[in-house]
Amino acid sequence: MSKSDPHQHPNDMALDYGDLTHLLPTNYKQTIRNWLEEDCPSFDYGGFVVGEEESVATLYGKTAGVLAGVPFFNEVFAQLGCSVEWHLHEGEFFEPVKQVATVRGPARKLLLGERVALNTLARCSGIATRSRLMLRIVRKAGYQGILAGTRKTTPGFRLVEKYGMLVGGVDAHRYDLSSMIMLKDNHIWSKGSITKAVHAARAVGGFAVKIEVEVQSEAEADEAIAAGADIVMLDNFDSDGIKIAAKSLKNRWAGKSHVLLECSGGLTLDNVENYICQDIDIISTSSIHQSVQHVDFSLKLPRSSSSTQQE
Structure with missing residues (x-):
């Protein structure tokens, strides 16, 4: 195919x-x-x-x-x-x-x-x-986790684009800045550390709003999980690195079953199969809605x- x-x-x-x-x-x-x-x-x-x-x-x-x-x-x-x-x-x-x-x-x-x-x-x-x-593609490759879009949508047309993702059968991810707290590198750098950023987010988001943290390494993922993140995004890892990191984190944090691992960054129809592993809970990509x-x-x-x- x-x-x-x-x-x-x-x-x-x-x-x-x-x-x-x-x-x-x-x-x-x-x-x-x-x-x-x-x-x-x-x-x-x-x-x-x-x-x-x-x-x-x-x-x-x-x-x-x-x-x-x-x-x-x-x-x-x-x-x-x-x-x-x-x-x-x-x-x-x-x-x-x-x-x-x-x-x-x-x-x-x-x-x-x-x-x-x-x-x-x-x-x-x-x-x-x-x-x-x-x-x-991901289902035929055996992946049973969540496939999701991103917030990289067209201003003024987000409703239509998110709706299209849902009709296509994938998760629309967060709809806007109020849907979930996502802490990216700029948030963390501005606050001083992952721990400080997560604690500040939890203080205002309370129990009802999930917190996701974008990380570039296993060490950053460990800090995010320890600080209380609900979702950790392993961003721009290569295909081998994502599998190694995900397995290691799942084993190390087995007692924190509520923490989800997300894989994102440069995923397309042509390479997504290389990133599939069952230790990843969410695969997210803008390639299903941006420049389609x-x-x-x-x-x-x-x-x-x-x-x-x-x-």
Whole structure:
């Protein structure tokens, strides 16, 4: 199997968590309203050309991928008074060229929402596709731990990108700075030591917020665990080093079963298998959502009878 070929990405990796739409905050509708206003801040010249005649548009999936971003697509057209009928389930893998959905409404409104809806669906589906593919790779290699994304997301578009990870079947990791306390090198250097940074974080985060510490060596990992970290990220270790360090730490801290070990730094579809070991609880990577190829979709309205007669 080619690791980079989404055509080798079957539906048997799809995870059924129920309707992920229920996760979305109420303000996502305002975000979509802002996107529509950004795309048409004044006159809708193209809309004037086509008018308000009722029409039926077909959404095609032009490249293979996992469908993701359904609630955002739906909301774009709902705000414009259009309706969407889906012919696939979200999270389903499809081959090109596939009729994915039917959208009904005034021609002007269909075209007003077209680009915002397609861009969102394409980006979200691309992330879900890459996430599912990497998940398949690590599972086939025998890894049973957590595969996660990172916070290296696009400002203003994080909700869509994190949603795509979830549809792809991977862990979205922390959503923002308030979701978990992650102490990286800059935090530690500024505070003076790992121990001081962890203690300060615990003083304000209390029992309800987990603390993760990024480390560059086993000695730093030992200090983080001793200070009370919940998660230790072994950052930028090579593939042999990560296995040695993880095994050593698990053995040395066997009594601290609550401490999770995370592996991160430069992991891709091509090298992730080299880093897999069962002593690592979490593999995290930005390669499943940063600079990911979009899934290509198109929305086509039918030709009018007048244009057919003229031909």
